[in-house]
Amino acid sequence: MKGFVAIFVVILASAYLQGAAGQEMCPSENCIEAEACEEPVRSTSITCANGLSCCSLVKSEFRTHCRHHGGACMSSCNPTLIHDVIDCESDQVCCTLV
Incomplete structure (x- = not known):
């Protein structure tokens, strides 16, 4: 009986720890004020610090990071594909x- 209780406690503790560790952090560039967000992330397991909203799609006038444009920082590319952002070197x- 003691063995059964011990196994039950271990399983219960494991389930609790997995649930607590299941919180994902939103990428920092997507943690913004709610009014700048066109499409918020609806998952309750994704969180931002400081009461900000995790945004899946940022409104165009608030896109300041390369990932907001579906891009990457590179040494050069076609001028029609370039966006002015704050996070590239x-x-x-x-x-x-594309």
């Missing part, structure tokens, strides 16, 4: 990935 540009 000084010798890089944000290029939309």
